[in-house]
Every structure is written in C-alpha cells, then in structure tokens.
Amino acid sequence: MKPVRILFVCLGNICRSPLAEGILRHVAGDGLVDVDSAGTGGWHIGDPPDRRSIAVARKHGIDIARQRCRKVHAGDFEAIDLIFAMDASNLATLRAMAPLDAQHKLHLFLEYTQGIIINVPDPYYEGPEGFETVYNMLFEGCMLLIGRLEERS
Numbered sequence: 203m204k205p206v207r208i209l210f211v212c213l214g215n216i217c218r219s220p221l222a223e224g225i226l227r228h229v230a231g232d233g234l235v236d237v238d239s240a241g242t243g244g245w246h247i248g249d250p251p252d253r254r255s256i257a258v259a260r261k262h263g264i265d266i267a268r269q270r271c272r273k274v275h276a277g278d279f280e281a282i283d284l285i286f287a288m289d290a291s292n293l294a295t296l297r298a299m300a301p302l303d304a305q306h307k308l309h310l311f312l313e314y315t316q317g318i319i320i321n322v323p324d325p326y327y328e329g330p331e332g333f334e335t336v337y338n339m340l341f342e343g344c345m346l347l348i349g350r351l352e353e354r355s
C-alpha cells in the first residue's frame with residue numbers, strides 16, 4: 203500500500219498543525235502516512251514552529267524544530283489524500299478554496315477521528331498549559347487516525 207498523504211491545516215502553521223504533523227509522523231512510523239502541515243494565513247512562511255509547540259513536543263520526545271511554515275496552495279487539493287482542518291474556521295477557508303472534486307478530502311480533524319464536532323482551540327494567546335491541552339487532543343486524534351487508516355489497509 204502507498205502511504206496515505208495527509209495535510210494538517212491551521213491558521214498560522216506555527217502552533218497546532220506543525221504539532222499534529224510531528225506527532226503523527228512520530229507515532230505512525232514509516233510507511234503508513236506521508237505527513238505535512240500548512241496554514242491558511244501567510245504571516246509566518248519559512249518560520250519554525252512557535253517555541254511553545256517545539257517545547258511541548260520535545261517534552262513528549264518529539265522533535266519538530268526543523269519543520270518550516272508554509273501556506274496552503276491549490277496543488278495541495280490534488281496532491282493530498284486527506285486534509286484535516288484544526289477548527290471550523292480553517293475548514294470553511296479550505297472549503298472555499300478547494301475545487302468541487304476535492305471537497306471529499308476535507309475534514310475537521312477531531313470530527314474524523316472522534317466522530318464529534320470539536321475544534322482544536324488556537325493556543326497562540328494562551329500559556330504553556332494551552333499547548334499541553336492541544337498536544338493531548340492531537341495525540342489522541344492521531345492514535346485514532348492510525349487505527350482508522352490501518353483498517354483501510
């Protein structure tokens with residue numbers, strides 16, 4: 203089986219989606235997935251993740267410091283198999299950008315994994331505990347996602 207190409211999307215691509223990218227790559231290991239992340243906004247293009255995302259990942263044994271911010275682009279809707287928005291606002295932005303034949307690839311991440319409509323909250327204006335909460339939500343989502351992808355293969 204070819205790896206499933208996955209893109210995590212948030213607003214800035216410095217807090218939530220790079221953390222999700224690092225967690226999924228770490229827990230899925232080789233072969234199952236090909237993971238990337240991007241932002242709907244372009245303020246931080248080329249930057250590393252927020253230092254608080256780097257710190258919470260490192261605390262859990264995951265290195266995301268070499269990842270770099272990029273913006274979602276039209277080619278993603280063709281190249282990627284599953285595009286996961288961190289919150290309903292990012293999902294609405296993606297739905298407006300994506301062509302009709304790619305709409306089925308777009309999902310709210312925790313709705314896809316947990317089956318209930320929950321946003322991963324934006325921790326940008328929060329303290330470190332906000333990043334820990336986001337880490338835990340993303341970790342649980344990634345574990346459920348792996349289970350779902352393994353069922354497909």
Ligand code: 4NP
Binds near residue numbers: 212215216218324
């Ligand atoms: P993220 O958080 O979407 O989880 O990366 C944000 C990071 C930066 C900004 C907003 C949200 N910003 O406005 O610069």
